[in-house]
Amino acid sequence: MSGRHETTRERADRRWNDLLQEVRVSQTGAQIIFGFLIGVAFTPRFAGLSAFDKNLYIVTVVLGAFATGSLIAPVAFHRFLAGHDLKPELIHIAARLIAVGLVLLALTISAAVLLLLRAATDNAVLSAVLGAAVLLWFTTAWLLLPRLVLHRAAARRARERGRDEP
Secondary structure: OOOOOOOHHHHHHHHHHHHHHHHHHHHHHHHHHHHHHHHHOOOHHHHHOOHHHHHHHHHHHHHHHHHHHHHHHHHHHHHHHOOOOOHHHHHHHHHHHHHHHHHHHHHHHHHHHHHHHHHHHOOHHHHHHHHHHHHHHHHHHHHHHHHHHHHHHHHHHHHHHHHHOO
16 A cells, blocks of 8 residues: 555564654653653752642653653563564554653643743743643644644545546
């Protein structure tokens, strides 16, 4: 269907390499954010946070840990499954883990923005609106726009098939 002339094994190798390239950026970003989040609890200002903000911090750190784990998991899967001729299965699982990791990363960043803005502005409403705007942006850029592209491509292919039929 893709117009490529490749064996199943070549396709699996290409798709695996594509996945690795895609995850590198998000994986590094998640690790950096998680590292910074860990350090927040050791700052003098942390003790003065409200109970809500401390709970928000805990949720943000846990989301960051899950995001980091999900985005690193394909490496562990590969390490344990290498040499067992399971690359198609590995690709399927890795793609799902990366998708979950990206959702968790978007939630982590949005929660971190909310926490940061609450501390920086002392304006809960503005912080909530801007945190929600960040989450909406991720939802739009990472989920809705790709779906729109798929929908338009499917519609275009359907129109082209209709023209080819007598």
